[in-house]
Amino acid sequence: MGTAIMVALGNGSVANVDLKGTKGNGSDWMLIAVGYGAGVMIPAMMIGGISGNHINPAFTIGLAVAGMFPWAEVVPYLLAQFAGAMFGQLWVVAAYKPHYDLTTDPRHILGTFSTINATSSKLNGFVNEFIGSFILFFGALGITKAPFFQNNLGTAHMALGFLVGTLVASFGGPTGPALNPARDLSPRILHALLPLKHKGSSDWGYAWVPVVAPILAAICAVLLYKSVFLRG
Template structure:
């Protein structure tokens, strides 16, 4: 079934919002003071992000393609697999969804934001931070992670093995994201998605949080540019060898 652009944009908006709520919500549960999950390990965050991609994929994969990531949208367009005329609308609603999703995370955890005095923990529930304050390391990490994400997600959803079972393919994509967070999340988070990082970082910059600290704008270009470059390369790699 073919869906109108408006319907597909609604799916991208809602899907991106859900991804941020489940993903950054899991970070908030681990890092903010006084939560039931405070002090839990990294695997809770990996599961949160994995399901944050899986649930929208099951809901909207057959409607909008469930890009929920500008790096994926741009990568498809560069390889001639998505119309350029729809790139900007997709990206705009992805960013809008990320912003709304982050606002809902803050609403859900507001008392715990007020209790948390560690400004790095607060920022980490919005956007990524390089653990060693290295832009070069951050770029390498985000590029590698997003390259595997886009190559893997496109490969899984187009694999002949899943041709008649798209639901199982979506579970594979969710598992891929969870593993990427578990295995490559140490240096940066990671973002793997410009909207997931920049949208919430804007929210962090403008909200009057009690213990906000810096939004780290000097680093902010890394989780935007690196995923876009990697998305272009990841999709192009799969197209070159397998399509």
């Protein structure tokens, strides 16, 4: 549920900006940053105290590699995350279907599903996704495990929304960004399957970048945080 809400609110803001004829068409990048920031903050505050706010497969894998999450639960969590992302994207398509039909630019359509590198560079896309994801996961651990927030984790989960919104504003230019394999791959699969007008290519040659880069960044960020702050 958390991943579905995150994708719906985040990609919904992209659709509002990029699809033709919407009330927000042509708005600036900050609307998307706010959409994704709130898209992470709201489910974090809803489910953070229940499941640990696992709405990102990369974070789940990174915690498992560092011994901070049981491997036995990784596959069930990943299945839920990827399924949730798909449901969230279906909500976006249902809400904006007339505007998908009006939009003739395939990149604008794909951009409401998945990420695209602005210069068609896989290397730049990988670097951008790795840096943004590393800051996200290192920052998320720093916020949720900080003594300052231990008596009020709700405030910590609110801070995660500001972290994501800032990352989208600061590092969103080159790729989108994804920062989350489920947020990119599940909607990309739907893009390939749905019979949308003018949708064009799903850009499968780039699809591995927003999956692999966040996972590697999560492993590095969690291991570094554990080695620096959680020793002993």
